[in-house]
Amino acid sequence: MTTTLTNLTLKIWRQDGPGDAGRFETYQIPEISDEASFLEMLDVLNERLIGEGTEPVTFDHDCREGICGTCSLMIDGQAHGPQRGTATCQLHMRKFQSGDTIVIEPWRASAFPIIKDLMVDRSAFDRIVEAGGYISADTGGAPDANLIPIPKPVADAAMDAAACIGCGACVAACPNGAANLFTAAKVTHLNLLPQGQAERFKRVEAMVETMDEYFGSCTNHGECEAACPKEISIDVIALMNADYRKAKFKNRKALSRI
Template sequence: MDLTLQVWRQASRTAEGKFVTYEAKDISPDASFLEMLDVVNERLTERGEQPIHFEHDCREGICGSCGMMINGIAHGPAGGTATCQLHMRHFKHGDEIRVEPWRARAFPIIKDLMVDRSPLDMIIQAGGFISVNTGSAVEANTLLIPKAVQDRSMDAAACIQCGACVAQCPNGAAQLFTSAKVAHLGLLPQGQPERYERVVRMVEIMEEHFGSCTMYGECEAVCPKEISIDFIARMNRDYIAAKFKNRKSEANG
């Protein structure tokens, strides 16, 4: 199939960027979106031009490295998929495809389609962990966790930190990401001791960098792991509860 791409090219964080049009001819419908870009890049390199920069690693939808706005939708039109798992059979011969990087103040462009997503790491550093002495693994049946709780925690833990929720959100909010990280620990017994401290710390860092939630539901719709916005409600509940629970201890501290 033959396609016309309009790709955002930007040489560096501070450089002016612009859309550049590329013809992508003879693309296999079985190629992934990234493989299609590889073909285009191969031809650019042969012509002595700079290839299009984009982030990628596992190419099997589990690492969270790749991601771009494809025709105005994060990770493209397929739904429930990362860009690497989006196949060209979702497009038609002759299609024009516009490719843009994630856009948010918190995600400055490094080059072309590659952005710096460090603020997501900062949210994790603020509380996305449990404090335990590491050592040999604990016997698995020491802590019994109901199956329904395990499943829900795993639904949240499926987040691969790709940033599509932020990119798609009209408010540039990272609520879906943060709420998933808050929930996957907050649901399990191991996460209880720091449950309320954790949500406050993570939300505070989140709000320094990102927008706020108005329940558009866009994040849920593009999330490659189909994480539910119900986790956002859960985070709000824990945050509000934390503010009331902690006010005495904070005042005495």
């Protein structure tokens, strides 16, 4: 049943723009229902700030169902906060206690520059997908869908990887600011499927090398898997690395003639 949390203290990163040095500011939340979501608590704060004539806290959010990947936030130093397998928008105040001090920061990664307050620029992810995160199949002319049987375990494994929401928690949690979990999830989704075989090695090479232009390198800390709201396994990185190695060693021109 509903209870009310009292006397919460929020320490929130405020930064007026990309060039601003930024600082923490402290806000009090005298009371909030434990049924409220974390973002609804920020809505309440913002409504109050607007009423006081001060600028509300800027943060990205949209579906509030944990699927669009727009929301972010480092909460007490953890990407998406304390609840495992949960995006910030689905975190509820029942995970906190009266009197708590909660530190809220934007994603911390040089590849995700801060735009304002808690809002960052994640467009480097789009560049990785544009480099090869697709199957080249123009509209029209596709064969009947059941002509390509896919064993259920393969389809399930591809789906596990495809569940990535592109939020960037993996990068924010990584001490190196690496995007290997994000990139590998897409590589794995497409490279496991029969439809993805034609471009398998070209894809992994292009995506990995675009990723390297923006992000740090993976040293297998595993923080990404722990932070991922979709609990995508770090195993996908092993598959990506194996495919990348093959792509580099094989003569791809010869391979394409087989």
